[in-house]
Amino acid sequence: TYIWDGKVTLSTKKIQAENEKGRFELSNFNCEYRLDFEKGEKALSVKAGIGADKIIGGPNQIKDDFVEIGINNIDADSFEEFMELYSQIMVSISDEMSEESGKDPKNVNKDMKKRFTALGLQMAGAYEKLLKQGLELQISGLKATLPQGRIQGNISLGLKKDMTMVQFIPLAVQPTLALDIFSLKSDFILPVELICENPKLLQPVFPGMMTGLFVKEGDDMIHQAETRKGKLFLNGQELRLP
Secondary structure: OOOOOEEEEEEEEEEEEEEOOEEEEEEEEEEEEEEEEEOOOOEEEEEEEEEEEEEEEOOEEEEEEEEEEEEEEEEHHHHHHHHHHHHHHHHHHHHHHHHHOOOOHHHHHHHHHHHHHHHHHHHHHHHHHOOOOOOEEEEEEEEEEEOOEEEEEEEEEEEOOOOOOHHHHHHHOOHHHHHHHEEEEEEEEEEHHHHOOOHHHHOOOOOOOOOOOOEEEOOEEEEEEEEEOOEEEEOOEEEOOO
16 A cells, blocks of 8 residues: 555756845756565665756855665565554644644644654654664765865665664664674765865774774875674774774
């Protein structure tokens, strides 16, 4: 019922707006949403890509920008259970809001805040069921050209085993446990001019770091991180977690 396998694409040639504060222009904007369902594996992936040839906002200009954000290997049964509960709750809230119409807005606002807090707690169990081995958050193909230079990047963060919310708590005192839970791979390029050689990015800020989050190579700031064989590597050097 809640798995709609397919693709939605939105594109527009140009959007322009102008007022006394400046001009906004968006050229060749494209947005694509895609859901792929693997029936045999009972898993689905959701991806959204967005890009444009040019974005102008006042004095700022970005060219050839794109990014795709995806969640892969979602357990289909857990997803349907989550969506069913979410839909039921939202219908209930909608009905309550209709009943509250005409009442003091301050009281209605208080009631809605309490309701949404309860909603978060109610949904916690459904969120937890999605935390299955293989679940992966992915940002890929990030790129943009700024006056200061180019930006490129990718990151993927995956679960190596089924988890519960409670099992994440020990990470606060034992960060090394993250290597048993997560797989990570990331790479980014930023122009030096954009971040002005920020020392917090170029120098180690935690014990065990051999480099900063980025290293300088010519006019670029380079970042690479990867988990391998139970270890975390940052810019080619092992990062020893406490």
